Amino acid sequence: MTGTAWWQTAVIYEVYPRSFADADGDGVGDLAGLRQRLPYIASLGVQGIWLTPFQTSPQVDQGYDISDYCDVDPLFGTLAGFDALLADAHALGIRLLVDLVPNHTSTQNVLFQAALASAPGSEARAMFHFADGPDAAGLTPPNNWISVFGGSVWDRAHPGSADDRQWYLHLFSSAQPDWNWQNPKVADYFDDVLRFWFDRGVDGIRVDVAHGLFKADGLPDAATVPTVIDGLRSNPMAMDQEPVHEVYRRWRLIADEYDPPRLLVGEVNLEPDRAGRYTRPDELHQTFAFAFARLGWQPAEWVAVGRQLEEARREHGGDPSWALENHDLVRTVTRFGGGERGAARARAALLALLGLPGAMYVYQGQELGLPEVDVPVETRLDPMWSRGGVSRDGARIPLPWTSEAAGSHGFSPAGAQPAWLPAPEGWGAWSIDAQQADGGSAYSAFTAAIELRAELLASGVFQASESTRWRLEGDGLVLCEREGGATVAVAMGDTPVRLPAGRMLCSSAPLLPDGRLPADAAAWVLRDA
Template sequence: MSQQHAAAPAPTPTTDAAVATVTRRRDWWRDAVIYQVYPRSFADSNGDGMGDLEGIRSRLPYLRDLGVDAVWLSPFYASPQADAGYDVADYRAVDPMFGTLLDADALIRDAHALGLRIIVDIVPNHSSDQHEWFKRALAEGPGSPSRDRYHFRPGKGADGELPPNDWESIFGGPAWTRVTEPDGTPGEWYLHLFAPEQPDFNWEHPAVGDEFRSILRFWLDMGVDGFRIDVAHGMVKAEGLPDLGDHEQLKLLGNDVMPFFDQDGVHDIYRQWRLILDEYAGERIFVAEAWTPTVERTANYVRPDELHQAFNFQYLGTHWDAEELREVIDRTLDSMRPVGAPATWVLSNHDVTRHATRFANPPGLGTQIRQAGDRELGLRRARAATLLMLALPGSAYVYQGEELGLPDVVDLPDEVRQDPAYFRGAGQDGFRDGCRVPIPWTRDGSSYGFGGGGSWLPQPEGWGELSVEAQTGTAGSTLELYRAALAVRREQADLGAGESVEWLRAPEGVLAFRRGEFVCVANTTGEAVTTPSYGRVLITNGEVAETGDEAKVPADTTVWWTRA
């Protein structure tokens, strides 16, 4: 029998008392479901083809009804948009394409009125090359105090024509760019671990730390509930900026400690930041985007006096395979337990191929894929993987559109691509645009309800059949599966926060675990399997046939049971 709920429960009207209850709930972040909004691609209020803050604000009731606890906004700050806003020119201003500070204030206030929290991105590793500090550094020349706020160095070679060291940009090519000095001559080089338009800050300079502590206070005073820290493993570089000495550096990323990533000095910065956050009421939080070699090193970022959460990229990159999943789940829980931090679970974000497409393809292709694969298989696995993720102890992240089962758009014409990594050649694959295509809200219209006009990236034909409108109230739809799962997750006392699972005996290729009265079974194989029946079925993404004390669980299916 299938136990997927036909629709989410009708939302309860929000009252001041209800909001106050949400605000006072202690340790809310330990079991929070946090929804990532990519502002460019969520909702467009003025018909210019670009999503904006007012568009997000208009869709907040949808997120409340979906059942999430908080909304994380990717950058909306003033920026030349060389890297979709991760090149910030002014950390205290909203880019006009997204609106104004008044729009940000209204968005935060409306979210709080609906019982939602707002988490914003902060980008401390680098600024835009159009930031006033960097423009001043260029204008004032070598030896100026302004240059000390970034990593300016003379080049090697007879005339300084070679980069200061052998570091490579994450986007491909050298991590150094040579500047033309005010007198017109070739001069010093500056470090940029990403695009040349993103010069790295020198965190050894006290002005950098002072500035970011001020930026944190600015947004905390605006009412935000936390920060997702971009490149949280960056900022501090090894003393002397030593050569790496490996010509396949990019293959080492996330697999080894690098002289520019995951240096121990970053933790001193976060201890200072935590003191600021703890001054504010309402349990504000930090979330680290920290690519580290192991989950054990990730745990260093969430010690009690540092950050609250860190993204679990090891889990995101795991194949739909029971043995691999169990190993990552165990290592994650074992690593987080000693530091008292919650595990986090995530399947998609704005930097990787959507999991409905990753799971549609054979393992081993990485997290940026340019082939559609088996759409039916990918969606079935994605739905099962979501139920598994939401059953695990800790906090879960949902990337906009995954609740619609959206696939990656893998056939975007090259001429519309905007990912800077795509144009750098030797770096990342550069196919991140495929997961950033604006989401569909309605069956029809020039942009399927995204806005009044077109969209900054073209939406596929047939996108409307995956829209919110098409799936709302439709039994068996992916949207209703998410709504139902999130509702059950809130209702079940044994779900959410926790630090362990009790593994149960299960057939090969099947994960089964107990949490109190709750049992989750995930069949990652391509065949139906027989398992014990663990009580009353709460929800499943497939048709579960029960006979006596046994249940037949279809291929790529997850089932939630309760003995209560």
């Protein structure tokens, strides 16, 4: 492949379908609702959509427990409805990425059901991780690993059975058994899944837990028992094993068979030096810059991580794929302090990332400056809450389309069932219709930045794969200098700052009368030659 691929400079919009738009009135978003709202996404000026899981699933983990990788869950629609959505997106010039979950499946998957029905040591069980415990009675799990959702990663295949005392492995919930990637038949299975979606015309795949898949040989105890939630990242026995790279070399060959080639982007929640290895020239095209996505409003950390990502890019290839929000993270408005100051910082951060080289992933509602919602305990549905005491529901509240409260602020049609998660009081203040009518809104700032970004790319001021130099100046001024002549400046201290010499292209807040950038604001500057 020669030239610049579309994804190298793309802005891609993450759609969490159950919270985007509800067409049938059952209180849960669906593909038909997304299809109706595609013109809104097109109006943002983005190049693609990443659609989180909509495949057949019992919804124990809200879709990340897939039981049939090649069909649509009735909760969201039909396969014909997906085809119509894809066709409409393409007609609007929008590419579509679908989520693939290769680390684990659902206990309802027919292959796992066959494994449960088979004897220990069978070919059916070899598709997953079944193991005996160290005690003859089968009362002790095979190792000390902790699930990301809390508790042991092991559950008995048949609790109470005197004949079958084996356990099965699940890094996430007990409803999500892990595939055994040591078995070549698992790789063959996923080759078929990949081709199924590519043959339908999808433009790429987002790979869930891409650094998982393989576990250390023999499944040894972890040296230290990981904490809940961090159970995967802090357990080197359960992730980032060397054979995983062969999977992505194999998938890259498949992706490159198509014309145009399909995009492979990985969720690799590792430090930059390790994550960068997944974007070597024959592996994934992109990985999310998770070291950046986890940051707060911390200038020294921004510069340190920016430098690490630049070093990884130079060593391994593959530009960073910037993100600060997704369906698993606390919204930046809240993470950066909440209230007016948190909102200003979130707007500045969004502008800053749009000014950096590489792709940018935006989570639905981020363009509106939505805050994290403190969902009442009795209405929380995230399985991580029930098992691990952490809820991600606050970032998954259905989008407010209208300032009027009817249909959960336009998320559902009038007279619909209540939304699957309740909107908080005053949610309409952040609505799309209100912000589209307000030239000073977060939405208006976002769309203006997207438009300017496209102009700068077209004119060559911004270019794909530019190197960067990160610096921290006095008063908390973060500078990222692009080699093409543009600088992204972020005032992360408590006082206004002087911008570098040059022509200001845009800013997230008006400059002060003396030309300084206010605190909690960002700007793009074209440096003097």
